[in-house]
Amino acid sequence: MSLKECQAECLKNCSCMAYANSDIREGGSGCFMWFGDLIDIQEFSERKERYIYMRMAAAELNHNKKTTLVLILVISLVCGMLILGFLIFRLIKKRESKRAFDIDVKDIELPMFDLSTVTNATENFSLTNMLGEGGFGIVYKGKLPTGQEIAVKRLSTNSGQGLQEFRSEVILISKLQHRNLVWLLGCCLEGDERMLIYEYMPNKSLDNFIFG
Known part of the structure; x- marks a missing residue:
């Protein structure tokens, strides 16, 4: 057979x-x-x-298939809920942090620049105008319609500690306007953009002269 x-x-x-x-x-x-x-x-x-x-009995086979399917669905549902909860938690924390930050910054008397003005001054944040980069984000060179050259410090959306550094600079530098310190001309708070506008230093920073 x-x-x-x-x-x-x-x-x-x-x-x-x-x-x-x-x-x-x-x-x-x-x-x-x-x-x-x-x-x-x-x-x-x-x-x-x-x-x-x-x-084997068909009922037993179907039972095994149903059990496996239920387990897969339960595990997928639990994982999805955990991921969704984590994302919601991050979003709430981010919004609370930005809200508190905006209140602190707006209480300080600083000139506010429009996003369009800063964008035009830096040629839409062109890489050719990039001066440097740090934990906060990138600094761009720009030129206002008045002809004044500026340095724009743009907070990176991917920076974990950039928001706190940005907030500290606004509060401290605005209170420490001195002739031997670079001047903070103002800031730009529009949408998700957080930018500080400084006077441009053509001879770079002091550490280049001290440490070569």
Whole structure:
């Protein structure tokens, strides 16, 4: 008997629990069937592929599939809720931080620059006008319509501590206007943009002269 014929014979008998080829050689034939308990299972020392086909109730198979599907859905739902909760928490913290920051900054009397003015002055934040980069973001050179050259410190949206540094600079530098310090001309708070506008220092900073 071929394996297909063996399968057909096993399915005809409700007591048949499993079937396999009785001849383990390649292309072998013959039919070996188990009725009731699976006894007389053989173990071969040689590494030869031999398959035993076990008969199971359709209800049991469907139950296993449903259990696996339920587990996958539950795990996916829990992971999705955790990710969503984390994102909501980050968003709330970010909004609270920005709100408190905006209140502090607006209480300080500083000239406010329009975003369009700063964008035009820096040629749309061109890389050719980039002066440097730090933890807060990038500094760009710009030129106002009056001809005054400026340095624009733009807070990076990806900076983790840039917002606090930006806030500290606004509060401290605005109170420390001195002839030997670079002047803070104003700031730009529009949308998600947070920028400080300084006077431009053509000879770079003091540390270049001290440390070479």
